[in-house]
Amino acid sequence: MAKNDAVDIKRINELAKKKKEQGLTESESKEQSKLRKAYLDSFRQSFKKQIESTRVIDPEGNDVTPEKVKKILDSKDKKDNN
Numbered sequence: 001m002a003k004n005d006a007v008d009i010k011r012i013n014e015l016a017k018k019k020k021e022q023g024l025t026e027s028e029s030k031e032q033s034k035l036r037k038a039y040l041d042s043f044r045q046s047f048k049k050q051i052e053s054t055r056v057i058d059p060e061g062n063d064v065t066p067e068k069v070k071k072i073l074d075s076k077d078k079k080d081n082n
Helices: 003-021 026-052 068-082
Strands: none
Touching: 003 026, 026 068
């Protein structure tokens, strides 16, 4: 994750703690929702890139990558070669 994500996580955690202790104002609640959404979007995008660049090989050396991921990898390989 990028450096500013660490700041966002820190703020998300601050707001979560405050919510448990005393509650949030309407603006803080909106900020918390916005930060959480941004963090989850970033996490999902990063995770998707990681999955899409992973091949699974069994102990015998056979490629057992799921077909859906293979199609994505193959389409990326074609784009990279053009």
